[in-house]
Amino acid sequence: MPISVRSVPHASKNELGDGEVKKEMVGKRGTIYLYTGEGAGKTTNALGLALRCLGHGYKVVIIQFLKWWKNTGEYKFRKKMPGNYEIYQFGRRGWIGLKNLTEKDRQLCRRALNMAKKKAKEKPRLLVLDEINLALDCKLLGVNEVIEFLKTVPKETNVVLTGRRAPKQLVEFADFVNEVVDIKHPDEIPTDKGIQY
Numbered sequence: 001m002p003i004s005v006r007s008v009p010h011a012s013k014n015e016l017g018d019g020e021v022k023k024e025m026v027g028k029r030g031t032i033y034l035y036t037g038e039g040a041g042k043t044t045n046a047l048g049l050a051l052r053c054l055g056h057g058y059k060v061v062i063i064q065f066l067k068w069w070k071n072t073g074e075y076k077f078r079k080k081m082p083g084n085y086e087i088y089q090f091g092r093r094g095w096i097g098l099k100n101l102t103e104k105d106r107q108l109c110r111r112a113l114n115m116a117k118k119k120a121k122e123k124p125r126l127l128v129l130d131e132i133n134l135a136l137d138c139k140l141l142g143v144n145e146v147i148e149f150l151k152t153v154p155k156e157t158n159v160v161l162t163g164r165r166a167p168k169q170l171v172e173f174a175d176f177v178n179e180v181v182d183i184k185h186p187d188e189i190p191t192d193k194g195i196q197y
Contacts, residue, residue: 050126065091065109125158134164143169150173
């Protein structure tokens with residue numbers, strides 16, 4: 001599925017509208033990478049960074065919001081490198097659709113964020129918060145709380161935020177922002193093991 005990626009490192013006020021990027025925090029906390037947009041490949045981008053970190057012997061922690069399916073390559077991989085690779089899922093079993101979210105989903109997202117805060121203190125090289133953008137768009141978490149947490153991430157830890165519809169405040173706060181655009185895809189989208197999951 002071909003995609004287009006628009007990269008906005010340290011997006012300026014002119015690029016994003018009102019508000020300023022708070023650059024004074026850079027260097028005091030970990031670098032924040034944000035992947036958003038309607039195209040496929042946001043989680044895949046994050047997993048590519050995870051592979052690179054693991055190749056250098058660094059620790060990777062992945063927290064998945066609103067995800068539960070365990071038959072994915074990234075989830076199964078946890079057994080192959082248990083010392084350096086951790087993945088946690090916080091989603092209700094079965095796809096219920098974004099219009100059918102309940103207090104249970106809010107609680108799961110809260111648990112996911114609490115796990116992220118706990119794991120950040122361990123200073124992994126990479127902390128992936130998969131689909132946190134979508135959780136924020138669905139109002140399952142508060143964007144201000146997430147940003148306050150990101151300000152405390154150790155400088156040794158890089159953080160990747162993925163998911164559609166990233167809120168404007170998070171786009172302004174992140175150090176690198178990539179928008180994945182769906183330019184073309186087949187009428188019948190394939191679901192190949194090892195590629196799509």
